[in-house]
Amino acid sequence: MKKEINLFEFPFNLGLTKKEHEIEPGVKKLPDWFRKFGFHEKIAPKNIFRLVSPEYTMNFDKETGVKNPDQIIEYAKKQSELILKNSNNNTFNIILGGDCSILIGTAVALKQMGNFGLFYLDGHTDYIPPKLSPSGGVAGMDLAIVSGLGHEKLTNINNQKPYFLEENIFCIGNAETDDEEYVEQIINSKIHYFDLYQLRKNGFRKTSEDFINLINEKNLDGFFIHFDVDVLNDNIMPCVDSRMEDGIDYDNLKEILQPLIHNEKCFGIEITILDPDYDPNGEYTQPFIENLIKIINNKD
Template identity: 55%
Template sequence: MNSNKITILEFPTNLGLRKRDADTEPGVKKLPDWLKKHGFHKRVNAERTLRLEPPAYAMDFDKVTGVRNADKIINYAIEQAKIVSEHLEEDVFQISLGGDCSILIGTAIALKQKGNYGLFFLDGHTDFITSEISQTGGVAGMDLAIVTGNGHDTLTNITGLEPYFEEKNVFCVGNREYDTAYVRPILESGITYFDLKRLQENGFTETAKQFLEMVEINKLDGFFIHLDVDVLNDEIMPAVDCRANDGLTFEAFKELLKPLLLSPKAVGIEITILDPNLDADGTYTKQFIKHFLELVDYGKAKTVNT
């Protein structure tokens, strides 16, 4: 972390997801309020909390881009980028609360406008597919592809700054969808890729160390962390839209993130996909908050002591 000062940015959009069934709108837009209800904001003790309300939910399919809600997502990303950029200060760490994974686009735009940044993409999926492969047309499953310049120009080049992240500056970590056709695009990319099995073999601390070495070698201005909570083991975090067996334990999760949060080049992290509708009594949310805030407190303490 670049500071023990924190800004919380709330981006409660669900436009990147399709409905779970004919009548149920994805509940991820409730995440910021849900975390606040369970004490997250109070414990973080942020310097400020800012919020950007999203457009109304829809499932509109755009034939040009091949994705749902393209115009709404683009407009939201532009407004989001303004907020991220205005509060991207050297002595403040940003915690962005989704929402679905499409919120990465706005942050990516803001960082590209500021300089040359890296991305540690921690997710139970690669999100590195284009609309031609997607079965849903949901941007939440294409966000990593979009921010690295893969996909329709309307989304990948919103501000004329494509790509927002260069592939060589990205680690994609934690995927456990091993289908050959699904992983082929990322295997053929310039992204450093650790699926869950390879991550476990390489070691959590070692993987983080290798990412930080890349940040230094490539002389990056900083880096951002994307955290989709579906990277966690399904037994401890089933409140997600696309469940799968296995995943990271909280202990492995913290071992992986601690070195990253110690780095002064870590400018922020986003939390996505946790759906309050799927955690009625908050059991899974409370445990997530506990372990995540242990990481935040760790980063703060180390920042003060150094």
């Protein structure tokens, strides 16, 4: 990694609906969990920034059709300010969540910096309007929000709508393809969509290279990677809130991420949804961190 690394910790969980056995979703523990297993030490960032999360609630808002919109919007604004204040062309930014709703704050910041693309690597599309969400959790519709689908309060923060143009987004890795109404939403959008089957068919590295070609052809200012760990196969990453059997392995992940992370136009990457409560001994977290560090450091 030639650029200096900034590490942002956004331990936010208000985009998720807690399960019956939970006091609150454990994803907010991810930054401290990574530190425990040496991620911070091995990455050796120049700076570490942290934005404390508000207390967990599950307040459903009829106007927006989602839970906790006011807290999510306020946090997103603070996120965007922190990112804008502490990033430039010479930094690579690693963002540790939290749930997927932390993408909104980064998206607002990037929109103010220029015209950016988004590489959305996730086991779900997260591209649905509130009316199709049984839970009302923003973490399940963050891709829709950052591309302008949803209530204006969330999609038009600081009058920046849309934060990403749909035609500048690749959404890849969705393994939840049996809900036709859910999948139809993204198929009918302008997003470049590769479900898990299409991703394998197109090729992992080739899909990333196709995305980079798009960024270059459109002369965009850069791009950002969203990485929800539930895109990984359940055998290697079961500690997520919405498990699925199929998914990619670490060799596939390396093929996908290396061309992206080491491209000069890559603004950074966010890691979301890994829940330490489901991995009490770190048996899944430790190999994940080892593989991610190898990819970031460009090691075999």
